[in-house]
Amino acid sequence: MQSVPTPPPAPTRRGLLAGLGLAAAAPLALAAAPRAALRDRPAAPPARDGRAVLLRGAALVLTMDPAVGSGPLGTLENADVLMRGGAVAAVGPALPAPPGTRVVEAAGKLVMPGFVDTHNHLWQAMIRGGCTDRDLFGWFRACTDPQRGRLTPEALHSFVRLAALDALQSGVTTLVDWVDIFSYDLVESYVRALAGTGLRFAYAMYPPAPDGVLAAKVKRELVDPVPLGSFQIATHAARAARSDNRAHWETAQELGVMLNSHVLERPEQRADDPVGVLADIGALGPRLLMNHAIHLTDAEIAAVAAHDVRLAHCPLSNMRLASGIMRLSELGRGGVKVGLGLDGGTNDTSDFHALMKAAIGLQRARATESEVFPQVHDVLRMATLGGAEVIGMADRVGSLTPGKRADLLVIDPAALNFAPRFDWTGQIVFNGRPENVDAVFVEGRALKFGGRLVDVDTARVVREAEAAATRLRSA
Numbered sequence: 001m002q003s004v005p006t007p008p009p010a011p012t013r014r015g016l017l018a019g020l021g022l023a024a025a026a027p028l029a030l031a032a033a034p035r036a037a038l039r040d041r042p043a044a045p046p047a048r049d050g051r052a053v054l055l056r057g058a059a060l061v062l063t064m065d066p067a068v069g070s071g072p073l074g075t076l077e078n079a080d081v082l083m084r085g086g087a088v089a090a091v092g093p094a095l096p097a098p099p100g101t102r103v104v105e106a107a108g109k110l111v112m113p114g115f116v117d118t119h120n121h122l123w124q125a126m127i128r129g130g131c132t133d134r135d136l137f138g139w140f141r142a143c144t145d146p147q148r149g150r151l152t153p154e155a156l157h158s159f160v161r162l163a164a165l166d167a168l169q170s171g172v173t174t175l176v177d178w179v180d181i182f183s184y185d186l187v188e189s190y191v192r193a194l195a196g197t198g199l200r201f202a203y204a205m206y207p208p209a210p211d212g213v214l215a216a217k218v219k220r221e222l223v224d225p226v227p228l229g230s231f232q233i234a235t236h237a238a239r240a241a242r243s244d245n246r247a248h249w250e251t252a253q254e255l256g257v258m259l260n261s262h263v264l265e266r267p268e269q270r271a272d273d274p275v276g277v278l279a280d281i282g283a284l285g286p287r288l289l290m291n292h293a294i295h296l297t298d299a300e301i302a303a304v305a306a307h308d309v310r311l312a313h314c315p316l317s318n319m320r321l322a323s324g325i326m327r328l329s330e331l332g333r334g335g336v337k338v339g340l341g342l343d344g345g346t347n348d349t350s351d352f353h354a355l356m357k358a359a360i361g362l363q364r365a366r367a368t369e370s371e372v373f374p375q376v377h378d379v380l381r382m383a384t385l386g387g388a389e390v391i392g393m394a395d396r397v398g399s400l401t402p403g404k405r406a407d408l409l410v411i412d413p414a415a416l417n418f419a420p421r422f423d424w425t426g427q428i429v430f431n432g433r434p435e436n437v438d439a440v441f442v443e444g445r446a447l448k449f450g451g452r453l454v455d456v457d458t459a460r461v462v463r464e465a466e467a468a469a470t471r472l473r474s475a
Contacts, residue, residue, distance in 0.1 A: 045446040045454050052084035052101040053444060055111055055410065060424050062112040063091055064385040064399035072377045073425065074399070081111055083406035083444035091400050104439075110411040110424060112380075113399055114173025114440060115352045116387025119291045119312035119341025122177050123148075123156055123190070125163035126469050127345045136266050136321045139346065150475055151181070153189035155468035160193035162465040167342065167350040168199055169453055170434040173407035173442050175199060176312075176341075176391055178234050178260055178291065180206040187218050195226045198447045200407060202391060204232035204260040210247030212254065219255055228443065230257075230393075232289070237261045237274035246281045258287045258310075258392060265292035265323050275300045284309055289390060291341065294324040301327065305334035310390040313382070315358040317343035325362050332373035339387030340379075353432035356383055360429065376426050406444035411436050412451075 046053040061081060063074030068091050070076070080095040081088065097103055124144065131143040167175055177194065181187055187205070194201045203223050207215040219231040233252040235245050245261075252259040263274045275296070278284055284307040291312045296304065304311070313326050331338055340355050347355075356379045363372050374382065388398025397407045411428065413419060418431045440448035447454055 045449040046102045046104055046441075052082065052089070052098055053441075053446075054095060054097045054101050054103045055081040055083075055106045056103050058106040058111040058410075059108050060110045061091060061400065062110070062380065062425065063401065064113050064381060065401045068399075068401055073380060075425075079111075081400060081408065083408075083441065086406055086443040086445070088400050088402050088404050088406050088408075090402055106410060108412075108414060109438065110413060110428065111400075111408060112411070112428075113384040113397065114407040114409050114442065115171045115383050116339060116391065116393075116398060117167060117172045117175035117342050117350075117352070118289070118339035118387050118390050119314055119343055120163075120167070120175050120177050121179070121344030122160045122163040122167075122175075122194075123151065123179070123181065124345030125159045125166075125465065126155070126472065128348050130345065132320075134321070136323055137268075139321060143345065147472065148181075150472045151186060152468075152472075153185050155472055156181070156186055157189045157193040158461075158464040158468045160190055161197065162461055163344075163350065164194055164197045164199055164201075165453060165456060165458070165461060168197060168440060169437065169448055170350045170352050171409040171411075171437045171440060172342075172350065172352060173200060173409070173440060174202075174388070174391075174393065174397055176202040176204055176232065176260070176289075178204045178206070178262075180234070182206075182208050184214070184218070188222055191218075191222045191226065191229065195229060198228070198442055198445065200228040200393075200397065200405075200442060202230045202232050202258075204234040204258075206234040206236075207248065207251065210244060210251075212247065212251035215251050216255060219257075231255065232258045232260045234260045237263055237277045238269070238272035239277060240272070242277050242280070245277055245283075249281050249283045252287070258289050259283055260289045261291065263290040263293045264295040265318075265321075267295050267324065270295060275303065279303065286310065287392070291343075292318065292323065292326070294318060294326045296327060296331075298330075301330055301334055301336070304331070305336050308337070310392075311336060311338045312341040312390065313338050313359060314341040314343035314347070315362050316348075316355055317341075317346040319358065319362070320346045320348070325366050328359065329363050329367060329373045332378065337386065337389050338382055339390035340383050351434055352383060353429065353434070353436075356380070356429045376429050379429060380425065405442075407442050409437055409441070409448075410439035412438040 061076040061079045063069045065074040068074050079093050082090040082095050127143045127147055131139045205215055223229045223231045233248050235248040237245050249259050286308040289310045293311050342350055359379050385398035388394040396405050415436055418436055438451050
């Protein structure tokens, strides 16, 4: 375990009350640094000024690293987590606090890595709850296609911000957004909205074929300058679009990024032979992310496993659109890397706990067996480190391994829907809701704290999205 300097002298009462301006009200009690270090410190949640933060005495820590804790989830009880310089510095019991560290008392709470959303369409927040009686193709015709053409940069910004903040408050710290928005001003607004939330994100751009020049420009000018932003190339694999698919794959290779494709979301898409197309253009491999992949054959599952292709599973959206049930148990037995995705407007909310529960429940209903893959530990891994592996970020996020980026969440189980304690790891999946997420840190910076988003006027965010939706629908 990494050593840290001797802790500072005990804080004064004045320091406790003045340090963050939150000591009297926040559910997580804060122990301040020495008085001299507090005189010019602005009132703010932990780590807003770049100082180290120590989460002290969490009842349960799931590191997702068996080398840092016990069992497959890296479980520790009554442990601390030290964040410094945007990274996890140490995890363990009774860690000393370096001078100037902000200590957050986490007694009775749970700490784990942030959720990784491997597939989303944030702009679709404008059509939440819409077209509830339609399948995938009917939903395209009645909801997405009519609304997408009406988008303005200002409206788009409001919808993306709304949905991204909803994901954040649910515990998502990293997300992948598959975007078929073409004009540069719309893309600029989209990326700006994402960057403004403080989330870690991958912008998967579907280029107007075969416009690799525009994709390179978006990556260079809009995404690369964002410290927490990364880029992917999106496509729709199909026989009729094979030339576009090839161009997209070539662009992804030139830019050194992943190719991100919808694959076999509906059985009718079998005629498109998307897996065969992706194989023909040479894209099968660890730099290919397939979304949905519900209707894979045994041979295709074997090919995906053999080539280490990555998959995004969107169970709530798949249920909503009557698309089918992914063969997740078979994929798990084959060792395929699978993450979880919220999938935009047809997920309707950003509740990652509900997503995990559905991922387990659908497989049990399909197999009429309770011991089928995934179990609780499997789905918790899929939601965190597994998702990070799927999008090629496991070296940075997904576990509380010292040296990785400090993207994590704090769950408060002292709630009517969560208590009493029986098996907290199971309760995270089966009982948890977004309101149990007490704090969210990205790069060691608090984006949600004391159950509230930091520096976000949520009422204004909602008002702006409502006004934008009203304007577009009346246009």
